[in-house]
Amino acid sequence: MSTTGDRLKELRESLDYSVDEFAKMLGISRSSLYRYEGSNEPRDLPITLAIAISENFNVSLDWLAGTSDEKFRIKSSLEEVLASLSEAGKKTVLEYAMFVKAKENLENGK
Numbered sequence: 001m002s003t004t005g006d007r008l009k010e011l012r013e014s015l016d017y018s019v020d021e022f023a024k025m026l027g028i029s030r031s032s033l034y035r036y037e038g039s040n041e042p043r044d045l046p047i048t049l050a051i052a053i054s055e056n057f058n059v060s061l062d063w064l065a066g067t068s069d070e071k072f073r074i075k076s077s078l079e080e081v082l083a084s085l086s087e088a089g090k091k092t093v094l095e096y097a098m099f100v101k102a103k104e105n106l107e108n109g110k
Contacts, residue, residue, distance in 0.1 A: 002066040004045050005038030011057060011064075012037075026053070 002010070012022045012033075023033040026049065035043040045053075045064075054061045054073070062068035082090055 003038060004050075004065055005036055005042060007064050007066055008033075008045065008053070009037040011053070011059060015057070025056075 012019070015022075017025070019030055019033055023030045026033065028036075028049070032043070035041050036045050036049075050061060050064055053059065054064060058073050060068060060070055060073050063071045082093065085093065
């Protein structure tokens, strides 16, 4: 199972940030980021920083902690997007979702 440090490094690398860039975005020092990522002197990630990372990069706290493989907070993201749409936009999203579901059912022989 992945550790928080592994997940933090995976996130940084998937976003193609250097250690310096990512540390600056998080408001921490380069050496702190290395420690959180589990280098020579591993350090636990403070919950306030974990929450900020989760919110800013839309990743699940469970994923960041290494207890889940569900990386993104999809449900909350969808809810936020839907809430921002007009009624016509919501209808369009629903119609498209139904189309995708029907297509997947056909592909899976259902």
